[in-house]
Amino acid sequence: MSDATLDRLVSELYDHLAATATRPVREDASRWLGEAEAVAGDLATGPLPDESVVRTRLGHIEQLLANVDATEDESADDHVAAARETLEQALALLENGS
Template identity: 55%
Template sequence: MVVRLAALLTVSDDGGRDDGGGPGSNTEDRLDALHEHLAATAERPVARAASAHLGEAEAVARDLAERPADPDTVRERAGHVLRLLREAGDTEDEAADRHVAAALDLAEELAEGDGVGGDGDDGTDDGGAGGGS
């Protein structure tokens, strides 16, 4: 179990595999790590109130990790995971809290579109030109 956690932290810390897959494989690595962190909370004695939110977040993350999705869908579903994690509250378990914190970081990156899809910048919030002077 400790080895598995170390592997998850390595994936999220170093930006993913060096398999020549570019940004897409990094997204896949982060989706896998997101799911693994949330799945790990299911094995912990977490507070009942947090458990339902964590379970739903894990289900959404599992779907993202197992099924290909376009960048917009990844951002939307990662945003849902992020909201669920923020609503989960106190888990009452330190190990679960560490997994939730790591999952929050990953979900936030994915929801913001950091490195998701092609170049990670679809220009949706920029409005293009005219950034002010």
């Protein structure tokens, strides 16, 4: 597994989630997205922790995003979709790298 690739995916995930913070999204979606952004931000800052910790945190983000159906903002919805895709790629990379 390439740590550089995982770093890039985690940073990309954070960027998509952070982009939703500036959008006029539904209040319930905002709460879940904000928490997901915080967890992704912790991962994106500094060197990545052990793979087991990364898996756990990405799993937490996955659970948080499962609570977001629609944001009522097209741009935010696009970022959420991109965040989900990036998350899937990161989880697949961890799965295949083990």
